[in-house]
Amino acid sequence: xxxxxxxxxxxxxxxxxxxxxxxxxxxxxxxxGFLKLYESRQIQSDxxxxxxxxxxxxxxxxxxxxxxxxxLDFLNAEFTALANAYSGRIMVMDSSLVVVSDTYGVDQGKxxxxxxxxxxxxxxxxxxxxxSGNNLIVAVxxxxxxxLADTQKKTTISKGSLxxxxxxxxxxxxxxxxxxxxxxxxxxxxxxxxxxxxxxxSWEVILISIIVSLAFALxxxxxxxxxxxxxxxxxxxxxxxxQTSLPLVGYTxxxxxxxxxxxxxxxxxxxxxxxxxxxxxxxxxxxxPLASIKVLxxxxxxxxxxxxxxxxxxxxxxxxxxxxRENNVIxxxxxxxxxxxxxxxxxxxSVVMNDMMESLLKRLRPLAENSQVELVLESFxxxxxxxxxxxxxxxxxxxxxxxxxxxxxxxxxxxxxxxDHQYCYIRVEDSGMGIPADSIDxxxxxxxxxxxxxxxxxxxxxxxxxxxxxxIKLHHGEIxxxxxxxxxxxxxxxxxxxxxxxxxxx
Ligand code: ADP
Numbered sequence: 001x002x003x004x005x006x007x008x009x010x011x012x013x014x015x016x017x018x019x020x021x022x023x024x025x026x027x028x029x030x031x032x033g034f035l036k037l038y039e040s041r042q043i044q045s046d047x048x049x050x051x052x053x054x055x056x057x058x059x060x061x062x063x064x065x066x067x068x069x070x071x072l073d074f075l076n077a078e079f080t081a082l083a084n085a086y087s088g089r090i091m092v093m094d095s096s097l098v099v100v101s102d103t104y105g106v107d108q109g110k111x112x113x114x115x116x117x118x119x120x121x122x123x124x125x126x127x128x129x130x131x132s133g134n135n136l137i138v139a140v141x142x143x144x145x146x147x148l149a150d151t152q153k154k155t156t157i158s159k160g161s162l163x164x165x166x167x168x169x170x171x172x173x174x175x176x177x178x179x180x181x182x183x184x185x186x187x188x189x190x191x192x193x194x195x196x197x198x199x200x201x202s203w204e205v206i207l208i209s210i211i212v213s214l215a216f217a218l219x220x221x222x223x224x225x226x227x228x229x230x231x232x233x234x235x236x237x238x239x240x241x242x243q244t245s246l247p248l249v250g251y252t253x254x255x256x257x258x259x260x261x262x263x264x265x266x267x268x269x270x271x272x273x274x275x276x277x278x279x280x281x282x283x284x285x286x287x288x289p290l291a292s293i294k295v296l297x298x299x300x301x302x303x304x305x306x307x308x309x310x311x312x313x314x315x316x317x318x319x320x321x322x323x324x325r326e327n328n329v330i331x332x333x334x335x336x337x338x339x340x341x342x343x344x345x346x347x348x349x350s351v352v353m354n355d356m357m358e359s360l361l362k363r364l365r366p367l368a369e370n371s372q373v374e375l376v377l378e379s380f381x382x383x384x385x386x387x388x389x390x391x392x393x394x395x396x397x398x399x400x401x402x403x404x405x406x407x408x409x410x411x412x413x414x415x416x417x418x419x420d421h422q423y424c425y426i427r428v429e430d431s432g433m434g435i436p437a438d439s440i441d442x443x444x445x446x447x448x449x450x451x452x453x454x455x456x457x458x459x460x461x462x463x464x465x466x467x468x469x470x471x472i473k474l475h476h477g478e479i480x481x482x483x484x485x486x487x488x489x490x491x492x493x494x495x496x497x498x499x500x501x502x503x504x505x506x
Pocket of ligand 1: 432434448
């Protein structure tokens with residue numbers, strides 16, 4: 001059942017059916033249309049030829065007074081010859097619709113009240129194709145001599161009406177000028193024979209086109225879906241062998257799918273690698289302080305009672321600072337994990353950025369003074385922005401703190417705040433050691449540090465800028481960095497004044 005459903009839904013089957021249909025439907029429609037057209041054209045041309053012969057006979061009937069004297073041999077001979085040629089029948093009726101002459105010789109003297117004959121007696125020549133009897137029947141009024149010429153013009157026959165009694169297309173208003181009616185019946189069996197023959201040929205054509213379209217459809221559908229099957233096989237292989245990528249061959253859509261998969265695959269590989277790297281970095285960062293603590297504790301223990309109290313104090317101080325470091329790493333990791341989760345809870349409110357920056361710098365001033373770094377805030381205008389104050393404070397603190405940490409004695413950190421009608425701009429500029437060009441692209445990576453030992457010495461975890469960049473992303477803002485070694489670093493942050501929900505952005 002499952003396999004049947006899969007087959008029914010498959011692209012292979014759909015392409016196959018579309019190709020077959022696109023062959024068969026036009027073939028059948030064209031052949032059927034052709035047969036229909038042939039039939040109607042043939043009937044039309046026959047009717048018009050019968051009609052013109054009937055007109056000429058009518059002239060003779062009218063001029064010779066045949067209706068009064070139906071024994072005129074030459075006309076009777078003509079009727080018989082024509083009836084034979086048509087494999088049909090010719091009847092002449094007078095104005096009272098009494099049969100004057102009948103080539104079958106059976107209806108003379110009878111009154112013919114047949115609808116088409118009555119219409120012709122009223123001046124409306126008509127014709128129709130009697131499909132069941134396989135005959136063409138033409139009824140033509142016989143006009144009086146005086147109006148003969150005129151009647152010849154006016155009497156027309158309906159065209160193209162097959163199988164039904166025709167609607168008269170022209171009715172003479174001179175009923176009194178009609179002397180009688182000439183009824184010509186012509187066998188149309190040759191038309192049906194031709195149609196039967198052509199139908200046979202058509203079936204052969206349709207059969208051939210079925211065979212050709214089947215072969216063509218099978219070939220095309222297999223060829224068109226082959227690339228997709230190869231892509232599916234490639235994806236399955238990629239699950240087992242991480243390095244596999246799909247070749248960019250085949251038709252455009254297949255290349256697009258392969259390209260999209262390769263991009264996705266590379267991204268997944270990168271994510272996998274960065275996760276492994278992250279895990280190993282985390283364990284390394286957590287193990288290092290623990291190892292130091294163990295070394296310190298072991299050395300004190302090994303000394304036993306011989307260790308002086310000053311040494312105890314010094315070692316205990318070192319152990320405490322290692323514990324602080326471990327604590328910092330854990331806190332930073334927790335902040336980062338919280339920010340990384342999708343659906344981070346943003347606590348947005350309208351914040352006076354000037355006040356926020358003021359209090360942020362106030363908290364860092366002791367650190368700056370300790371490092372003999374000048375810390376200056378320059379506010380160009382009052383700025384109010386919709387932000388998560390706690391998260392943004394943490395992010396900007398990291399920038400200012402780095403400016404202080406990676407600085408020289410007597411250096412400075414300038415923080416400026418500005419805005420336009422749409423964005424708030426924060427610049428943190430320091431005169432510190434700068435970041436080498438080959439590291440600048442990596443400083444937002446977790447645990448990346450330009451100089452590991454120096455960063456560690458000054459209490460860095462390597463997570464600060466990763467947290468900053470995450471927070472700014474959550475505010476749909478941007479952060480840029482420019483730096484020159486030994487001259488200083490500038491971080492430029494741009495935040496929208498109005499917080500935009502993710503759905504609004506889409
Ligand atoms: P850390 O906790 O080590 O400071 P960060 O993620 O904050 O980690 O910074 C990553 C690295 O980028 C730092 O170790 C440092 O090498 C470099 N860095 C960051 N800010 C500055 C700066 N203002 N001046 C010089 N180097 C910086």
